[in-house]
Amino acid sequence: MPKDVLTFKRGGVHPEDRKFLSNKKAIEFLPVPKEVVVSLSQHLGAPAKALKAKGDSVVRGEKIGTASSFISAEVHSPVTGTIKAIQKVTLANSVKCDAYVIETDPTAEEVKWDDIDWRTKSKEELLNTIKDLGIVGMGGATFPAHVKFSITKGKVAEYLVINGVECEPYLTSDHRTMLERAEGAIEGVMIIAKVIEAKKIIVGIEKNKMDAVKHLRDVIKAKGYPITVQPLKMKYPQGDEKQLLKATTGREIPSGKLPLDIGAVVSNIGTCFAVYEACTKNKPLMERVVCVTGECIKEPKNIVAPIGTKIGELIDFCGGFKEEPDKIVSGGPMMGFAFYDLDTPIQKGTSGVISIKVENEAPQTSCISCGKCVSACPIGLMPTMMYKNISNGRYDVALNKYSLMDCKECGSCAFVCPAHIPLVHTFKYGKKMARRKK
Amino acid sequence: MRLKISSSPHFHSKNSTSSIMWNVSLALAPAAIWGVYVFGLRALLILVVSIAASVVTEYLLGLIDGERGLKQSTLSDGSAFLTGLLVGMNMSPLVPVLIPIIASAFAIGIVKWIFGGLGQNWMNPALGGRVFVFFSFTSLMSNYQMPKTLPALTGASVDAIGSATPLSYVKTSITNGLLNQSPSAIMTNGGYPTTDFAQNLAQTLHISPYAVDAFFGNIGGCIGEVSAFLLLVGGIYLCVKKIISWHIPVTFIGFFALLTWMFSGYRSGFGFASGEVLGQVFSGGLFLGAIFMATDMVTSPITKKGQVIFGLGCGFWTFLFRYFGSLPEAVSLAIILMNILTPTIDRYVVPKKFGYIKPVKEAN
Structure with missing residues (x-):
């Protein structure tokens, strides 16, 4: 037997895990929603090519989008119903893409697998x-x-x-x-x-x-x-x-x-x-377990929901809000994206919908070079140096000397930063600018 | 419903700049209170004046800078209070009140604000202020007072010892040609007083009673530097709170102690590895400097490796200045010298990156 409990060595942080809110809740199934919004960009890589048109009827599990390049994936309809529209949607990660709006047929028979x-x-x-x-x-x-x-x-x-x-x-x-x-x-x-x-x-x-x-x-x-x-x-x-x-x-x-x-x-x-x-x-990927939790949710739950369910419906299924949240996050709070409204659909990669209050807020100050970000970085980068160089427009220095592209935006640095500097935000911006300059 | 949109992470630790600054001030408090206790209310006056001057300077400069009213002023981050407190703790209780005011104003105005405020200064502001007034008003700054915990001086020794710190007393004696005597022997022969408590403890531990007195703060010196023990308590508190790490204080004090033990015997005519370590380590503001000034985040290296280099450098310069310089002003100058080298250290000492090794095994 190898060692009892292992871990990685360099960097890392210890945020409170807060899993007690939902880790005892058995998985429940969401009743089929009236309408789902299935985007064609459910995956990393090129968006899928649409196979259906407005007005077509689809069956649960039917292929509605097909891979458009090597790194791309098929998309299937999670419900039986009619395609009401194909429209542009903005997803939580601010990707804009085409999506099917599918109206469910409540009389449809259960599909056999x-x-x-x-x-x-x-x-x-x-x-x-x-x-x-x-x-x-x-x-x-x-x-x-x-x-x-x-x-x-x-x-x-x-x-x-x-x-x-x-x-x-x-x-x-x-x-x-x-x-x-x-x-x-x-x-x-x-x-x-x-x-x-x-x-x-x-x-x-x-x-x-x-x-x-x-x-x-x-x-x-x-x-x-x-x-x-x-x-x-x-x-x-x-x-x-x-x-x-x-x-x-x-x-x-x-x-x-x-x-x-x-x-x-x-x-x-x-x-x-x-x-x-x-x-x-022979069942395609068209539903997943979503953890709907956070301090602001009345009754946190783990729910199996069709892809394309609007997050508002998931939250209603959990009894709505206990108090008004500051943020609703897609995925985990360290790397997830903030939803901007309740009509945004969940995706194949949405592991959680988290409604939280912003905690430990403090005014942003200048960097005091405490080095906490350097100790926290699991990749061994120097976030403070990358931040200073990007802020001063020296994208090439951040890129070549401080290996900006090795940053995977895990958020450990921004989590510990006492000056509350939006480090990850800066790095995302810096990567974009560095790519543009190339 | 209004939802906030921002980049990840959406979760933050409890750290904040102001909590760091106030925690450091809190850690300094026991040593400052001890200083007030042994030197009397005049010490309290100096501390209050230093802090007030520092805070007022920060506020006024904020007004000049525009857009910052009291509400947005940088006072709440606690850094001006901390700088003022450190300036005050670095003053002899006997200095005229104007001196800490000048020192604080210089620290905030020249050392910190001119370079762009918090986080932009290249030299520790409090040290900058102290060194500025030290070289401007050297004799006033070197006029010290005996703590009230020591027995009163009598007779001829009043003039020789009364206003000197143990370090400067020993240094003057050796410079005047007193050889073949260890520092503690010089102090005993000169009639430097000790407490009974130190005498007893020194006998059981077989060390110099002056080291014991210096450790617990029964010596002359600046308000905040005398009690190495309480400074150590504050330092441990900061380490436990993860605000500072052990790297700088331990390498600084350790390397200085090592050099002292190996080489300081030579100046009294003794050989290699015969230096008296404890008395040297516990006095002269070494603990205040190593734990609270050298660890100033802004002016010390970012990486742990860099911090070790920084600490070693501080220890080395302190040793050189203390034994070969003309003034026993070693710690402040050593730290400032290393402050200057900090950007260079940060440039060359970078952490080892993940994935920059050869793969353990080629896949094919």
């Missing part, structure tokens, strides 16, 4: 299914899964590391998935392992979820699968693939490279469940 034994399928067939059913990474980055699982020639995926870390505060959707959908998720892990021909399989889970560790170990033992469940110390941003791989395998992804370059593939536990449903039931 198949029952397939994935073991009878070859790995090419499985990979095709994953591509065809629109599976993307569900941890938040929404990288198309079939691209990740296609092992390029000459590379070997020695490790398959499953991400059950959920290091962001508040979020409990992966936690509940591991407790309530463990059997499916573990089958999904084995499917991915078959596709990428992994030799070692590790599931990384932070130790505030020891019940999930125990449950997964029981399930794995009962099935007799060669999977190690590895508890990890609590430290943000351990759920990032770089930190997770460092913690579980001790390997460091070189700057600008992918996990596959060090012989590993990382996949979120929610993705594994989606892969399982795709490969055994």
